[in-house]
Amino acid sequence: MHIKLLFGAVLFGLLSTSVAFAQTETKEEDKKKVDIGLDGMLGVSVGEKTVGINVGGPSLKFRVNNFKIGVAAMPSLFIRDDKAVPRLAIGPVAEYEHWMLIVPYYGYDADDKQIWTFGIGYKFF
Incomplete structure (x- = not known):
């Protein structure tokens, strides 16, 4: 009995929230853009007795105007010794x-x- 009551309360809360969001008008300028795509990057990195030729892999980046910062996986040709x-x-x-x-x-x-x-x-795409 308590589980049915709890489930009903959660369902009612979700439905009332989704109805409120559906009725809210948003202007086209207020919408935020989300970019999903591929980056083609070729890079060279150096360290102590090490050279890496890197290509762009999956990444998570946050954009502020034309500047992005984040973390990426980079498949590389690792040259050492x-x-x-x-x-x-x-x-x-x-x-x-x-x-x-x-x-x-x-x-x-x-x-x-x-x-x-x-x-x-250098990013090609």
């Missing part, structure tokens, strides 16, 4: 128009040191 291996990096990204500052993090090396690089990228 004269070996080139594919490796996934993740790190912060700051973007202005087509240029990006990237700070890929590759995890740990054999000596348990974190591998960070810093670089620049």
Whole structure:
């Protein structure tokens, strides 16, 4: 009995809220834009004995005018000790128009040191 009463109260609350939102008028200028799309980025980052050639991967970015800041996964060609291996990096990204500052993090090396690089990228799309 109590569960039915609780379920009814929650359902009534949800319906009354959705009706209130449906009746509210919004102007076209007040609506916020949400962009969903693909970014094509190519970048180069360098660190201690390390070079990374990075491409854009999935990312979460917040936009303020033409400036975006967020975090991204970057599939990379990781070059260290004269070996080139594919490796996934993740790190912060700051973007202005087509240029990006990237700070890929590759995890740990054999000596348990974190591998960070810093670089620049160009967004094609």
